[in-house]
Amino acid sequence: MMSKRSMYRQLEKDCEAIRKQTNRLAKGNLDIDKIEAGEEHLQKVSDDINDIAIVLDEYIAEISGVLSHLSVGDLLVQISDTAKFYGDFIPIKTALTKITVSLSETFIKINDIMNQINKIGEQANHTTVLLAENETHIAEEMNMVTVKADSVYEETERNYDSVNKICAGMTELMAHAKEGYADAVQMVDAMEQVNIASGNISKVADMIHSISSQTKLLSLNASIEAARAGEHGRGFAVVAQEIGELAQQTTKAVEQTGDLIEESVSKVGECQTVVNLTADRFAQMKDSLGEINEDSLEIARNTAKQKENIKGMVDTIAGISSTIQNNAALAQENAGTNACLYEETAKLKEVLDTFIIDPAKRVVLKKSLVDNEAGAFMKKALRALKDCTENKIDETLKDCLKEEAHVECAYVIGSDGRQISHTVMGHLVEVGRTGAFKPAEPGDDHKAKRYFNQADRQRDELCVSHEYISSATGNLCSTYSKAYESDFGMIYVLCVDMKYM
Incomplete structure (x- = not known):
């Protein structure tokens, strides 16, 4: 039988061992050693402390396991069916179960929404890229239209200048045509005067021919008279002969002059016909040039209006081109923004993919x-x-x-x-x-x-x-x-x- 002193020492030793057990529990160390106490009641206390440590260790192991799975994104984790929670620990199990279920359901919904956003983002990104490409293409086409419109405007300006030059030329040509017509009229009048003069010359030639005939007759008479006079009329006969020869020559000259006058009259008649025709043509040319001049002036007026209209069209096209270029720049910027948004959405999708909600993807x-x-x-x-x-x-x-x-x-x-x-x-x-x-x-x-x-x-x-x-x-x-x-x-x-x- 142990003495009181020995019993006291054993009791003190057992109490110290139990104190160390509780001390380790208080510090969160559930891995405690089981002790063999000398006193029955202290042994029960030690066993109860050891049982508490085992139960707490099981609870902590289960809770730590669930939280560890959740921390790595495993939302399919469940509390083990073998884990038994008692008393005040039951609400912890209920709350933990509710957390896992709620997180799983929430992330399933978020993942579904994210998939829809990702599809919409992908489609929007594709559409925006196409829109940007189309806007850029339209801007390039509008630039070409603007260049062509500027070219048309420049051609119209050149045409306008050319038409003005033509109008000036036509005005000058019209003046020359009027002067030519006036000259032709004067030429007709002059030809009529020439024709009259030719007629007068023909009359003079007829008169000279008549005088030549009379002179010839006079020479014949003188020769007869000289012959009658005999020797005394010999000198006079010579004069009469010379006068006859002169009359003969005059007759030939008058005949030749008459032929030339007739030919001249004929040529003058032909010239008068040509001059009259020329005058008529100058008159027609003057009328035609007048009409052409009026048409040229009308073309010039229309070209001026066309020039102004084309200038307005070029300005309008330039404005449209500027707007389209701005739209293309905005479309490009929007495409870049959508691309960034799509990338960020993809990154968010990658983050969400780290959470395991699909049993088939559980790793x-x-x-x-x-x-x-x-x-x-x-x-x-x-x-x-x-x-x-x-x-x-x-x-x-x-x-x-x-x-x-x-x-x-x-x-x-x-x-x-x-x-x-x-x-x-x-x-x-x-x-x-x-x-x-x-x-x-x-x-x-x-x-x-x-x-x-x-x-x-x-x-x-x-x-x-x-x-x-x-x-x-x-x-x-x-x-x-x-x-x-x-x-x-x-x-x-x-x-x-x-x-x-």
Whole structure:
């Protein structure tokens, strides 16, 4: 039978052990050691504290698992059917279930809306691009129309100047035609005077011919008289002969002159006919030129109006072209804005796609699969580490990780809780998604870590932590740990972080 002093010491020892248990619970460490108390009531208290820690650990594991899945976008996560919530913890389970259901339904609706917005944005972007291309094409066509209209206007100006020159020429030609007509009229009058003069000359020639005939007759009479006079009339006979010859010559000359006068009269008649015809043609030309001049003046007036109309049309086309160019610029700007909006919508769609609401797209691995992969890796790594010295651990872990798709990292801890190796990352791991990350280094203390303590206590067991979010990658992970003894008699703990995604 124990003495009171011994009983008191045992009681004091048991109370201190229970105080340490409650102290660890108060600090959030649910991995407490079960104690064997000497006093029955204290043993029940210790067992109750241990049961509380186990229940709280189960609650925290379930809640932490659900929240970890939600944090990586897995909105299909559900509270395990095996998880039992009692008393005041039932509302937590209800609220957690409601949160997962509400988030899932909300994101399904958001995703549907986002898909519609994305389709509309894609269609709007396509339409805007086509509109911008059409506006640009129209602007180019309008530029060509403007250039052609300017060319037409320039041609019209040149035509207007040419018509004015033609009108001036026609006016001058009309003046010359009038002068020519007046000259033709004067020529007709002069030809009539020539014709009259020719008639008078013919009369004079007839008179000279008559005088020549009389002179010839007089010469004959004189010759007769001279013959009668005999010797005394010989001189007079010579004169009479000379007068006769002169009369003969005069007659020939008058006859020739008469022929020339007749020919001249005939030619003058022909010239008068031509002059009259010329005068008539000048009169017709004058009338025609008058009509042409009037038509030219009308063309000039119409060309002036056409020039003004074309100028107005060119100004209107220029205004339309400017407006179309502005519209094309706005369409291009709008197309750029729509393209940016479409890109931002696509980015938002990518963000929403990170949330898992479709079971067919769920990429979270089943825990049983992760457990199997972790167990297989542990066996492979432990075989390799068995005869490995501490300075070769990093290289050995790297070799073991080469073909592993779901191992995030691996490291080795000594029996004193200090890390021996570096934290060796898996070859498919992308570090830095959740901000600054500093991996554990050799010498870091892990004595307070549950995965170390469990492996250190249960050296023959493969220990698994709750699901959590990796600070390195943001992935959903669990830490698997197992103690092993090297060929050199040293105790180590191999820790492996496995990812579920």
